[in-house]
Amino acid sequence: MNVSKLKKGVLLAAGLGTRLVPYSKEMPKEMLPIFEGLKGRVFLKPIIQKIYEQLYDAGVREFCFIVGRGKRAIEDHFTPDWAFVEYLERNGKEEYSSLLREFYSKVESSYIAWVNQPVPRGTAHAVYMAKTFVGDDFFFAAAADNVFIGENVPQKLAELHEKRSTPILAVKRVNDPRKYGIIIGREIEDRIYEVEGIVEKPKTPISNLANTSLYVFPPEIFKAIEETKPSVRGEIEITDSIQILLSREIKFLAYESQADWVDTGTWETFFRAIALSLKHSGGHNIVFDVLEALREK
Template structure:
């Protein structure tokens, strides 16, 4: 199997659970903390995901966006004049962060695809078919991320070694909120996937699908055959089921790292606190908890 080079970042969701903030500002641009050279900085969650995919060896990216997401395109368009301004005004640390980010952008191929009406994850993936062609590719939901481990790198390494599609997974307390993976263990934190059940009322597993995938190109044919779910969306998990029924083998990697999303204010608050912990800002975490405990 050739090296994986292509990644698709899904950023077309409306973020309705974050209105009014998300009316014009994409939830994927919400910040999380990241430690760099012993200091703590803020980065948009979609940038963190892009940089993890870049570190996993990907150099071709397709962003699936919708109306109101132009700010994402602006963020991924280098502004060297602003870098010069930061340097002139003595803000070298911030200039260095942008220089490194822009270096990654300029050494990548980036395409933009529009999904004007959100019709589910499967349909969002399908919009990138012309970009993908006949290659294996990585898909990442751009509003959630693993902290403390580059799980994309784990998936890419396993997939390249074994030539197989992959899913990221995480143990959760309440499986009823997630699509859960049913499978059998075939190695340390590696499972052969037997099925995926969306938001089960009676949990059949506590291993949640974490919306990070390595897909074969055949996923597009499966998406074409996927019927809308009861909520009227094309679910990519249903498309995976179609491939499983045809003998495709999917494997899941179970990460023990923190998995966070920014889809609700509660989840965003958790993402901020956990990313602050991972960034090395332990004293700031204590300060925040101290403030919350003040009478």
């Protein structure tokens, strides 16, 4: 039984997705599909829906979506269309109608707010857009184009927060730390670290524990963001805001997930997400079937 006190989640979906142009010019990268297995079948699901449902299953019931220009497809997707469900049922497509019914039921039992970020100014600024929504509560924040496959990591963070009542980062070991925000930490339990520092894209690797853009933040993060100066990239980096809180002796923990994790910001990483989600869905043999069919032609 879920007893998490974390009821609020902020989904960050205002990025421009420039590395996926021309697809992402009008279609949000967060709406790219991945596979999900259910009852022996394999279905496609938008990445942002997968992340929303992980948060929902972790106990979140109040959601704030930070979106920008060209993200209307996300709002449309999270607007129940019961007439279409009935259409599917009339035409004998019960499996698909059942999937939508389950999703729409979750949406209708959630409070959802939409906040527009007209100009992307960094992850910290996107988080700051949810300040009024969050109030004085701890909350989840998640990049809606980063997905864990094979484990509900938000659930793990909720359980850890329930025990420790501290802010938390989800981290993952990577081969090239120069591409990510990297934490320095001391392991205090199996795969749980006390965070001592965090650096965005270090030229000289300080560890290989990468920040995966899934957080449990305290309300104090907003004050830290107000004090965060733009980086050399001209963005307000959330890693700098976290470092401000660390310098004030606000303890952060990091949970190292062993699940597969993908940042779907490029076509290469999106292809990896497709392959990994197909593997976890139980439909990985489909890949070989498709290759065989193409070879025969």
